[in-house]
Amino acid sequence: MKSMRIGSGAGYAGDRLEPALTLLDQGNLDYICFECLAERTIALAQKEKKNDPKKGYNHLLEYRMEEILPLAFARKTKVITNMGAANPLQAMQVTREIAKRKGITGLKIAAVLGDDVLDLVKRSQDLKILETGQYLSILDNRIISANAYLGSAGIIEALKQGADVVITGRTADPSLFLAPMIHEFGWSMEDFEKLGRGTMVGHLLECAGQVCGGYFADTDRKTVPDLWNIGFPFVEIDENGEGIISKVEGTGGIINTATCTEQLLYEIHDPAHYLTPDCTADFSAVEFESEGKDLVRFRKASGKKASDFYKVSIGFINGFLGEGQISYGGTDCIARAQLAAEIVKKRLEKLALEDVRFERIGLNSITPYHSHPQDLLEVRLRVCAKADTLEKARKIGQEVETLYTNGPYGGGGVTQNTEEVISVVSVLIPKDKVKTHVEYTVS
Incomplete structure (x- = not known):
């Protein structure tokens, strides 16, 4: 049965780089994903882009790509990231220039566009604000950004066209990881059970070090070894959407059924109806089983049809x-x-x-x-x-x-x-x- 390895290189905009480099070097990865956006992050990036059209991408893009590209190119690992933030096009150009300086030729880099819906939102003042129930018109002319949480489709298209590096703007966090699964395994966009499984995997990976004991450690009650040297996670997943989650041997942190359970429930309102652009994931029957040190098998995630709407931040x-x-x-x-x-x-x-x-x-x-x-x-x-x-x-x-x-x-x-x-x-x-x-x- 066909399988693949996907690693997590970042869990937020300012995350450490060293664990990602270790994962790239020793994790035998097919893909590595860097999730670097939060709700306010992209609004601040849009403000920065307005002041300078060549800015608005993640501040650590150059720092990361300088180290990532040579390793990824040498290991034949594809890179997917939302470090494009408010300016994926410029991030793509910057990444190309870094690759050229590093002597990497023939690297195909893609920018996924379309999440910026500011003009559309400004023409839709009758939209209701989810948090308050008020109409959008209450904000008058104070709106500076509007970005839709896109799903996996744009990334899949880039991978089909042979992209080695895919840079997006606002994309739903688990979609970054789901896209290569759909591409590699040929999953149908109507196979919601498998999309739900892949979404669960993406959710486990999206916060990087958290599933390895970060934000889990609690002194005596939940001890985590060598937290100062925490490793980042990877999954080995098969074409049915099931597999194991682990980390590079010798790195700090811990992966067990407890860390996986906490991460599974992180930022989830209803585990049976987790709304994403690709599907409505169902985590209510998920099982985790330890198969050894820092080795946990996952199974029984599922999903249903997605809604007909995008959430817009x-x-x-x-x-x-x-x-x-x-x-x-x-x-x-x-x-x-x-x-x-x-x-x-x-x-x-x-x-x-x-x-x-x-x-x-x-x-x-x-x-x-x-x-x-x-x-x-x-x-x-x-x-x-x-x-x-x-x-x-x-x-x-x-x-x-x-x-x-x-x-x-x-x-x-x-x-x-x-x-x-x-x-x-x-x-x-x-x-x-x-x-x-x-x-x-x-x-």
């Missing part, structure tokens, strides 16, 4: 964030930090700010403790709020800084920060309104 300008921080030390540091917070609170009342927060980091910045431990010898006060103008946002940090000479004694280490807030909402648009196409270049 919309980024919009949502005011400005202002922040100021200051530290207090000494036996009564908590009381002085509280006094400082009261001073700043009164100073900011006239600014009509939103979401004002006063946090004593190390005491109540994450969990709102109600007790005041007396053995703390230092605490850091953080004040932040959202403002409708940049000028108001700057006042927040400025007021914290004035505590140097206008607040309680012993304060120091002030920092200030202001930034534009980019928020994200979602809508649904019919699939037949989105046209995907692929462009190519050769090194």
